[in-house]
Structure formats: structure tokens, C-alpha cells
Amino acid sequence: MTRGKCATLLVVMAVTLISLAAEAVDDIMDEYKIGGHGQANVRYPAWFKESFLELRDDLDDARKAGKRGVIVFLSQKNCNHCQAFIDTTLSDPVILGRVQRNYDVIALDIFNDLELTDIDGSISSIKDFADAQRARLTPALLFYGVEGSRLLKIVGFYPPAKFNQTLDYIDGGYYQHETLSEYLQKDQAAKGLRQLDIDYDFTLFARPPFMLDRTRFKGQRPLLVVFETPDCTTCQRFHQWVLNDKEVRRLMSTFDAVQLNSMDNTTRVMIPSGRYLTPRQWSEELELAYDISVVFFDEAGKEVHRLDAETGRDRMSGSMQYVLEKSYQRHEQFLQWRKENALKKNTVRE
Numbered sequence: 001m002t003r004g005k006c007a008t009l010l011v012v013m014a015v016t017l018i019s020l021a022a023e024a025v026d027d028i029m030d031e032y033k034i035g036g037h038g039q040a041n042v043r044y045p046a047w048f049k050e051s052f053l054e055l056r057d058d059l060d061d062a063r064k065a066g067k068r069g070v071i072v073f074l075s076q077k078n079c080n081h082c083q084a085f086i087d088t089t090l091s092d093p094v095i096l097g098r099v100q101r102n103y104d105v106i107a108l109d110i111f112n113d114l115e116l117t118d119i120d121g122s123i124s125s126i127k128d129f130a131d132a133q134r135a136r137l138t139p140a141l142l143f144y145g146v147e148g149s150r151l152l153k154i155v156g157f158y159p160p161a162k163f164n165q166t167l168d169y170i171d172g173g174y175y176q177h178e179t180l181s182e183y184l185q186k187d188q189a190a191k192g193l194r195q196l197d198i199d200y201d202f203t204l205f206a207r208p209p210f211m212l213d214r215t216r217f218k219g220q221r222p223l224l225v226v227f228e229t230p231d232c233t234t235c236q237r238f239h240q241w242v243l244n245d246k247e248v249r250r251l252m253s254t255f256d257a258v259q260l261n262s263m264d265n266t267t268r269v270m271i272p273s274g275r276y277l278t279p280r281q282w283s284e285e286l287e288l289a290y291d292i293s294v295v296f297f298d299e300a301g302k303e304v305h306r307l308d309a310e311t312g313r314d315r316m317s318g319s320m321q322y323v324l325e326k327s328y329q330r331h332e333q334f335l336q337w338r339k340e341n342a343l344k345k346n347t348v349r350e
Contacts, residue, residue, distance in 0.1 A: 042075055042082045045090065049104040053116045053126070055144075058106060063146040068102040068171065072142040074110050074135045076335065081157040081315070082139040092160040098167055103143075110135055110335065119148050136305070136334045137315075143170055151175050154289070156309020162290070180289040185263070185280070198230050198261045204243060204252050205259040208267070212258065214301030215274040222304075222323050223272065223297040224255040227262040227283050234291040234310060245313045251320040262288065272301030296323045304328045 051058050055070070062070050075082040089095060090105075099105065108116070110130035117123050124132070133142060133153065143152040151170055158166060169175060169183045205226070212223060228235040242248055260269065260279040268276045277285065286295060288308055296305040296319065305323055307315065322328065322337055331337040 042077060042079055042086070044073075044107045045086060047100060047105075048073070049106050051106045053114060055106075055117060055119045056121065056148075058104060059119060059144060059146055059148060062104045065104075067104060067146070069143060069145045069151070071099070071103045071105045072144070073105055073107045074130055074133070074140040074142065075107060075138045076110050076339075079138045080312075081137075081310075084157050085139050089158060089160050089163045092164075095160055095164060095167070098164075098171075102171065110138060110140075110333075111339065119144060131333060134332075136332070137307075137309075138335060152180060154180070154309070156290075156307065156311070158290075158309060179284075179287050181284055181287045184289055185284065198228055198232075198235070198259070199239070200259055201239065201243070204249065205257045210258055210260075210269045212256075212272050212301075213270050213274040214272045214297070214299065218299040219256055219301070220299070221254060221256050222299060223301070224252070224257045224320070224323075225295045225297070226257070226259045226292065227279065227286075227288055227295070228259070228292040229262055232291045238292050238311065242311060242313050242316050245317070247317050248313060248320070251317055251324070254324060255320070262293075272297050294319070296320075298323075298326070298328075305334060 049058065049061075049070075055072070058070050062068075073082075090099065108126050108130070110127060112126040114126055115123060116126045116129050118129060130140075133140065135155070137155050139157070140153060140155045142150060145151050152166070152175055154166060165184060166180065169180055174183050212225075214223070228238075243252070260282070261267075262279055262283040265278045265280040267278055269279060269282060271277055271282055283293075286293075286303075286306075288295070288306075290308045290310075292311075294307040294311065294316070295303060298304050305319055305328060307319055318338060319334065322334055327337045328334075331340070
């Protein structure tokens, strides 16, 4: 091989390695068309219903059209996860057909001060309505039946397969006698996941036995509990792309961190309230619905934040910072804290 060809080959190899390295650090959430650092600037589909902010009238319209009800899509202007939900999940042909056939979808910005009339006739700003619905993260989807009752709330990005299961839960009437968490866990158990284990990472998480009681003595640090399902591709993505992130790992070291198999109905864990439960019992008590969920507790054992949906690096690291700073004491809504920080930095990162 000539010196010129050798030099060319070396350049090609170097470019390839750089490209592979760049791909390796890409957040897997980019698969769902989430823009970088809050630049999504949410665009709602034309088929979303244009509401006059009278939710009772919107329900009447849905009833007259023979639909099951209304979905209120709570979002904010620069929300990557919201845009991903629209571009990926609500654009899936099967889901699009199901939703358009059975529901009117109404988008509301959680920071909007416009006046809204709720289904019960009460009047408030959209912002206060979102606060009352405890929409700590966006997107938050509120499902209302045509009779006026709220059937379900889900928070965060659900990819198509998981959202399809959620629609099965609502449309099949299962909400009448069991939680979404119970419904999904029965489906997982039916697949034999009960017998499988998870890959424990003891470089980040504490080893058992888990004695998490914080009633007699406060913890020295906040507590972070990861509940995950065996044989779960979402969990694998979370470990590969989120927990391997340098900043996430740095922040993890400032927590008491525990990793649990949400299908484990054998191991006994002393939870922060001082009671003994199995991981599955605890997961059901917390009504966790997603394949992988992260629940945060303060030093006294009170839950202060949770991530119960598909989660990227930015949302994970932001959540940990929110808890470490105890910002939940002045901002119950995580997104209010993010907005305040964005204004301080003159940039939006959600």
C-alpha cells in the first residue's frame, strides 16, 4: 500500500471512529424525535379539537359525536417529550385511528393564564387547573368519560406499544375495578416475567438487604428508588443511555440509591414508612404503571418526585438536581422549577 493510500485509510478510519463515538453518546430518546435541550417548540396536529375552554361543552360535543370522551393534553411550549408524543405515539396509524374515533383531544399549555371552565363548572386559569391536576411533568394526559368523571391520568412520554395498552385499559373498562399499574403488571406476569430477574448494578445501587426506614432516624441523603421490569428493553435503554451518562452518575452518588425488581413478590424490603413489603407490593401501592420508574424520597421518607414514563438523560439529571436542592419545598411542580431556572439562565432545557 502506498503512503498516500495509507494516509487516506487512516483519515477514513478516524472519521468513522469519531462518528461512532458521536452516535454512542446520542440519547436514545432521540429515536422519538425529541429535540435537543428544549428546542422542540411544540406543534399541535390540526386534528386536535379547538376548544373555547369550556370543558363541559367539549364533553357534550364528544357525547353527541358518539365518542367515549375527551383527552386533555397538558403540555408547554418547549417540551421535547410532548413533541415526541405527538410525532411518534399519536401519529402511529393504529393509535391515531383509535384516538380520533373515540376521543376529542384538547391541548392546554400549563403556564397559560387564560380562563378555563372545568367540567364541574369551576372557573380558574389554565395554569391553576394544571396545578390542581398535579401535572408535575409534561406531557400529562387526562382522560374524561362522557359522563364527566376523570378516568385516568398518565404523565410523561409513552411510546406507541405502551400507549396502546393504556387505550386497551380505558376502552375495555378495566379502570372500573383496577389501577393501570395492576392491569399492566397482570399482563407482564402472564408473559412469565415473574420468574425472571433483572441485571443489578451494584456500582450505582446499594446491595440488599434494603432497610429504608426513615421514621425513627432521618436519612443523611435523599433516597432514589428505581423499579424496573425484567426482560425490558426500556430498562436496557435507561441503563445504557441514562445511567451511563457522566453527569447522571455523578449526581447518583449524592443519593441513597436502590434498584428493585417490580415483579419480585418474594424479597422483603423495609420501606421508608417502616413497613415490610415486597417490591411488587410496594410498586402496586405506589401505583407505578411504567416498565421502569424512578421514585424520589426526602430524608424523612416522604415522596417528593417521580418519573413514571420514558425518561432521557436531561429529565433524569434535572429531577435529581430538583430533589437535591429541595426545590419541591417552594415549587411543587417540577416544571415551575425548570422554568425558573431557564429564565435565570436565559435558556430552556426541557
